[in-house]
Amino acid sequence: MAAEAAQRWESTLDSVVVYAQGAVCRRLAGGRVPQDGRVRVTGLPRSLDTGSLRVRVLGASAVRVVEARVEVEAGPANSEDSGGLRREVERLRAACSAAEARRDRQLGLVEEVAGLRPVPPTRRRDDPHRGTPTDSWLALADFVDERLTGSHARLVELEEELRRLEHDLRVAADRLERASTDMVSAQVATTVCAALTLGGDAVAEDTAAPEIEVEVEVEYRVPGAVWVPAYRLTHRQGDDSGSLVLRASVAQRTGEDWTGVRVGLSTADLRRRTDLPKLRSIRIGRRQPAPGPSGWREPPAGLADLFAGYDAAGPRPVTAGRAGSAPLAVAIGSQPAAVPPPPPAPQGYGAPPAGLPVGGPPGSMPRPASRPGGRPLPRSAPFAAAPPMAPAAPGGPVPPPPPEPVTGPPRPSGTELDYAALVLSGPDEQRSRRGRLFPAAAEDLVAAEYRRRAEEVATLPLPGCAVRPRESAGSFDHRFDATARADIPSDGTWHTVTLVEIPVGLSTEYVCVPSVETTVYATLVLSNATDRALLAGPVEVTVDDEFVLTAALPTLAPGGVRRVGLGPAESVRVTRRTELHESTSGLRGSTTVLDHRVHVQLANRLGRPVTVEVRERVPVTSEPDVRIEERADWSAPNGGEGPEHTPGTRLWRVDLPAGGTAALDGGYVIRIPAGKALAGGNRRS
Template sequence: MDDQHRADDEQQSDRTAVPAHPSELDSVVVHAVGAVCRRRARVALPPGGRLRLTGLPQVLDGRSLRARVLSGPPGTAVTEARLEPVAELRSLDELPELHSRLKAAREHESAVRERQRLVLDTIAETTALRAVPPARRRDEPLRRTPADAWLELAEFVDERLTRLHLRADELAEELERAEHATETLADRLARSSTAGPARPVETSATVLLTLTAPAPANSRPEDTAPAPAPEIDIELEYGVPAARWVPAYRLSYQQGSDTGRLVLRASVAQRTGEDWTGVRLALSTADLERRTDLPKLRSLRIGRSQPAPPPSGWREPPAGLSDLFTGYDAVGPRPEPRRSGPALVGAAAPLPRPVPPPAPMAPGGAPLAGGTRGGVQAFEAPAPSLGFAGYGGPPPAHPGAPQPGAPLPPPAAAAAPAPLGRRDRSARRSAAGGAAEAAFADEFGAAAAPPAPPAPPAPGATLLDYPTLVLAGPDEPAARRGTLHPTAPTRPTFTGSTLSGLPLPRHAVPPRASAGSFDHRFDAAAPADIPSDGTWHTVTIGEIPVTVRPEYVTVPSVEEKVYGTLVLANGTAHAVLAGPVEVTVDDEFLLTAALPTLAPGGTCRLGTGVTESVEVARRTELHESTTGMLNTSTVLDHRVHVGLANRLGHAVTVEVRERVPVTPDSEIRIEERADWHAPAVPSPECPPSSRLWRVELPPGGRAELDGGYQIRIPAGKAIVGGNRRN
């Protein structure tokens, strides 16, 4: 017991001896889901080469933790970075003001509710007041009821109920106001930043760094004053899951100009437990969880199967590993630690280590290495555990097999049949078949085939991932202690860690859906401030130079109105991702539209609404006749007349869209008589049957467009429902 307390005291003193230094958030790269944060700290080089950095959020992914020395004495490097939780005690003054206000509001609401309950109980008691006459004896004559007493009692009850009901109404209004105040404060607290402390006792994340310090220079004997410790600049890099971004834009255009100003304004939301204040912000469309390993193309062999060569990185188990803990076992069971009081503030409580799932068993009783991928258990050759310094340890024995040095089970227990799985039954049938073949060979004198050599043990992929291996201590089972075993990775749990339930702004598109197979990065031009409240915040990233050309489009056969559009051309090397765009024309806000993805060198058309100053009118004529010597063909002559008028003070370009009929019948001929043209690239807006006019109208100018087509139908062909006329 004393040894245990002495070890705990030494651990606590070692923890407090390591100097702690704060770190500041320097830059953040927000990905499609998640973000990569970089912190910097300038500290003096500790004499022992160990220091602790504080200020990290609790939801960081420990697998992504990286540390390096940016500047310092030559030879200084980080050899180990370990993430350790530390419990901290907060006073009431350090908690946010909203917490104390919400607590006071809830106490006030509870007090008002209790007063209302007492008043309602008093009303019920007063309402139940009744005059009870005294009991009459048998020989006593009937007595007259005093009416004045009844009236006084009724007046008393009525007056008291009036006052109580007024008080109940006042308390009901006060309770309604108190509930509203509590709900408002609770909503504000839910929407507030999660960076500050929320509870009196919290666990904060710290990083314990081990540095390699350079050798001290030879000092002269007369130099008695110690030299000051040199300063080093350390950078920490880690990933956080609770961050998202979607692109948004602002387009400014001046009429009469051929260029516009497209500003990228991203909407960023994060709930990482720390406020991003004055950080260098960058946006990336890449996925943090994307695959990086190349697929392996294995060779196809015809013939007997050959065992795969064992991977490098492991060695055979050392001899006498089981004798290493003989002295520990001879001492006896370990005493339980004494729990006399609460844990010391600032000490990191040991976290429960997750127990790995039991490994699948081979027919021989050895577990099979491998992992579960895609819901299917991948089995490999039996894999030994790794021992000290990378040496392989003995493979774990079957749970039912006797441990080394343990007494053998009694015969009855040993003979008890165990339930067999599919692999065990297959192995038993294979063994029975082999015995039958050997007996057949002995009986008929045939030479029995030599037994196949056992396959060499090969560790699985999990046993070669050395950062995730943990050395089993002496308290583990005899088959595990002294060897390295993989543990399930512990990931931080946080409510809404990916902000998947956060609704997107209108017209917003996730960057992974609009970027396609390419990844882009956009760096903000100025530092940004984004609180950790889980709501969208608009941040200006930079300006994208685009070419803007105004055009007007009309479809007079459907609607005699002219619509204004802006044709955007992207001449940069970066793609313009899809998202909402606020259009401003002549410094006046016009509308918010959906901007499609614009690849480098691509163009798109953005509608701005109906333009009343450009007029359009359309009229049609139809002439029906027959041709041929025997009137064997019907000719339908369609003529289209479109008139345009420009009432604006500058020249405009108008695109008029018409249509012609199409037919799969080769005997029906359609002849066009106009100077229009078909669209170069058909689209849902302009199908192949569309025909386009492009007209330049000067200020106050007019234009008349004439077009048409003829449909020649043989007499043997008839249109169902008669000839269609516009």
């Protein structure tokens, strides 16, 4: 027992990198390397991807990892750690059932007492009429009223108790539903560990040599983790800078609680392919045989004789279950039970000889048996006797020509060439499979159920204004690391994690479009001067230590500038007045002149200077005969006409002092040939 305990190393979760969907976890474990170099690192979650296990020795050590594999162990669950909430739910459910039964019995008593009625005796034909015993009727009515009063009071108490128990049951069931999935939910605890074999020059072969103490890092991938970015923006009016705190809403249901871990967030996709495509050559000339697959060879001759001694020893004894009964459930990662070989096929017409393998690597399958005429037998009945073909009627349809036989070397698929995923079949497999390499069987249903439950976290509703990282990151991937360790339980709900504080440039500007409405809007001009991108997400804006609103921040690339709206500013007013003068010019009035004049007045009622951006527009034309002349000191947007600015947008930028006013005059002249002018049309818009 001491040697067994020395071979088990407890691991602690050190860091987690959450991707767009899924996460990569790193655990640290250490101890003294035993003489045989075999250790077990415990603490791995049940939902991990077994093909993603990576182990390495930390530090400059002569010890290296020779072998690493995932193993599953089952044992009795600790009653102190597992089932606390579940037992409470079961207790409350039983109490509710008992209270409901008591309530039903009381209802039956109430109905029984309420059904008491005086029944007169049966009167015979010759009997005289009898007087009604009024006292007896009244005594029975008093008895019924007294009993019903007590029964109804008891019924109210039972219904109140039932409602209280049902409320407690709903609360406990909700707590169990929201509880961390790291809690064992069964009487049998299934644990996953990494079985390692350590070797190297430093591992002594002599049992008298002292053991070496090393530290290993175990890395694996788990599903069931998502994140979305969020921000908190702090700004003081009058300053040209601010603080943008990058936060993230993280939800995970991986089956293990992340306690005190270093958290990293990445926008990359873990399921994206990373292998390069193969480019095959194009040959011109005579036909050449296809080259054989690299690294593949035919099964060795006489492979069936290798297990002759094993078959001569007889069947293996049954260790679990009764003979002929259904096999017991298999734990995670265990191999499926051996399937007995099929009975020999009847030797009919077209059937292959007995002992011919049914499965195997490509190239080992024989050609299918054929009927007279060269057509192969149907796959649905490869061992059934084929009836003779009837001769075709004269003038009937001509049967299709037989397919050409497949020639050349075998063509194994990519799955059969993935040697890391191939498993050598043992002697308990089918005769056609044992001793050969086949792709690993599909994962068992228990592990698949854990992964299915973990991936349900991807369907959580997003917080307000939140955007998935893959949608906002575009073609580039970014990673953000938290400056402090964090705790994220495995309960499938959103948890906020503070990552890092980013200094950004901020300035308050006011924007108005008086041609549309006379409302001035306050905005924050946010500039990203860092070398990292800011993804789209909700931002909580705080100005002068007062919360203003939660806005949607668009994706901001390094060096980019964006506006964040803060809402209407009632202290800055704007008015607009327009004039139109119509005249003609040119020889015989051949040109219509439309002179538009715009007058805008601004007033600042704040106690500080402000910058106001007034947006106007001038008409645009694609006709070469129509000319537009501008008469104003406005300017076109610096970014050009894009999604934010429509064609013909012009800007005025005015600095208003505290309590000051400003007047802006502008306009444009449209010259239209008289032949293209509208007769009686509206020329003022």
